Amino acid sequence: MNANEAKDYLTRREIPQLFESLLNGLMCYKPDDPIEYLESCLQKVKELGGPEKVKWDTFVGQEKRTLPPLNGGQSRRSFLRNESDTDLSETAELIEEYEVFDPTRPRPKIILVIGGPGSGKGTQSLKIAERFGFEYISVGELLRKRIHNTSSNRKWSLIAKIITTGELAPQETTITEIKQKLMQMPDEAGIVIDGFPRDVAQALSFEDQICPPDLVVFLACTSQRLKERLLKRAEQQGRPDDNVKATQRRLANFKQNASPLIKYFQEKGLIMTFDADRDEDEVFYDISLAVSSKLFPPTEAAAGPSEFDLCVDTGDGIDAGSDLEDQGDDEINILGEDTMQDLAEDLRKYKVIFVIGGPGSGKGTQCEKLVQKYGFTHISIAELLKDELALASERSLLIREALERGDPVPAGIVLELLKEAMAAHLGGDTKGFLIEGYPQEVKQGEVFERRIGEPHLVICMECSADTMTKRLLQRKGDDHPDTITKRIQTYYQASVAMTAHYEKNAQLYKINAEGSPEEVFLHICTAVDSIF
Structure with a gap:
């Protein structure tokens, strides 16, 4: 081997x-047994993925970082670098010499959103960015766009092949692309980065070359659900990396890298985990509470400690990592215990009855009568929402935003309010729960069934639009006739799917609510007696 060959080998x-x-x-720690120390370091090199993943301070703890690099801070790629190496871009070399953020100005908040392919990272990242006024970066889109724009470049042609087979793009290339994008955003309050890092080596590189993140959001999802979503996305979008072989490889890579990555961020106290098998609105509700509590604790809109504990730490923001390695091939369930599990166990001792019907159908009146006869606890969804709106909470802000848009209140918010109201009455004298005005749509009912359990009975108060309108107009201070008509129409539109859903499960009991309150009550009692 001649000198040039040796130099080339050492460089590569x-x-x-x-x-x-x-x-x-060695200089930092001066170990008593240097051989044993070096052996442990080399083992770490293997875990990181090889010498190319190592930096000058890989084996230097944070407390020792004042030690300068031996080569004076020179780029590791430039040390003994062969100038003819065309696989490295000059831009990457130049970028590495500059700080990403201006040290004289406040650094933007950085949120990393990670999870398996198909876990909803892009959807949730966009929602976070929109909710908090942050910028959004999709690392996958950055790479795909670069591949498309430089398809004739040998380096990017190779990267395109790598990504199409389901492997990770080269770490240094990915970091360089992120840095270039971040340098274009000097004045942002915060930045959400979707799909990065994918392994511990990328996390270390990000911290070393850019900055430590302020929060890491991990979307935990079962393998089966990931596969279903990826296949559906392949049909709809036709992404080249959503082919069957690439999908299998990407899932395998995720499974291999997720556990050490999660543990790494756990040790730093940066990660929050969310059950991403659920409806995207439910997931986002929990994430928004977490972001507010973690990054904006002094603001009025941020959730208070009790809300944060209920909705994130003890529930959907579950501490993940320790159980990951024990999961089977078909289930990557990094979710820990479900937040509703204990409540669901307790509720099996009680009867749960949904009372649905249009505005003015008499739901409230009949619930009051049932409370007196059976000793139930009456929970009105309308009252829960009204009480929450009166508070300066993150939930009240999300509820108000949904109402202003004319959208249903997110199912996750309604379920949290219900959970708290029901939990407050467990262990007392209640014989069960009458939940008035719930569900308002099939999605809410499905969420309740999945997270708590099926209701024992669904009472549907059937009433004509004319009767409901007359009753509402007789109430002092009620809505304008046009508003009443709209409310009734909205209920009818949702009720078709709801009644079909519960008829299928043989839980529905339709009540003719046109008669007097006493007559209607007798029919309802017949339905209630049937479940005892």
Whole structure:
């Protein structure tokens, strides 16, 4: 082997950088047994993915970072670099020499959103960015756009093949693309980065070359659900990396890398995990509470400690990681215990009855009578929402935004309010729960069934639009006739699917609510007696 061949070998294998990092570690810690120390360092190099993943301070703890690199801060790629190496872009070399953020100005908040392919990272990242006024970066889109724009470039042609087979793009290339994008956003209050990092080496590189993140959002999803979503996305979008082989490889890579990555961020206290098998609005509700509590604790809109504990730490923001390695091939369930599990167990001792019907159908009147006869606890969804709106909470803000848009209140918010109201009455004298005005749509009912359990009975108060309108007009201070008509129409539109859903499960009991309150009550009692 001649000198040029030796130099080329050392450069390609990153040997100088490896030696530098080992020497820095030895000088910092001066171990009594240097051989054993070096063996442990080399084992870490293997775990990181090889010498190319090593930096000058890989084996230097945070408390020792004042030690300068041996080569004076020179880029590791430039040390003994062969100038004819066309696989490295000059831009990457230049970018590495500059700080991403201006040290004289406040640094933007950085949120990393990670999870398996198909876990909803893009959807939730966009929602977070919109909700908090942050910028959004999709690392996958950055790479795909670059591939499309430089398809004739040999390097990017190779990267395109790598991505299409389901493998990760080269780490240094990915970091460089992120840095270039971040440098175009000097004045942002915050930035949400979707789909990065994918492994511990990328996390280390991000912290070393850019900054530590302020929060890491992990979307935990079962393998089966990921596969279903990816196949559906492949049909709809036709992405090249959503082919069957690439999908299998991407899932395998995710499963292999997720556990150490989650544990790494857990040790730093940065990660919050959310059950992403649920409806996207439910997931986002929990994420928005977490972001507010973690990044904006002094603001009025941020959730208070009790709300945060209920909705994130003890529930959908579940501490994940320790159980990951024990999961089977078909189930990557990094979710821990479900937040509703204990409540669901307790509720099996009680009867749960949904009372649905249009505005003015007499739901409230009949619930009051049932409370007196059976000793039920009456929970009105309308009252729960009204009480929450009176508070300066994150939930009240989300409820108000939904109402102003004319959308249903997110199912996750309604369920949280219900959970709290029901939990407050457990262990007392109640014989069961009458939940008035719930569900308002099939989605809400499905969420309740999945998270708590099926209701024992669904009472549907059937009443004509004319009767409901007359009753509402007789109430003092009620809505304008046009508003009443709209409310009734909205209920009818939702009720078709709801009644079909509960008829299928043989839980529905239709009540003719046209008669007097006493007559209607007798029919309802017949239905209630049937479940005892």
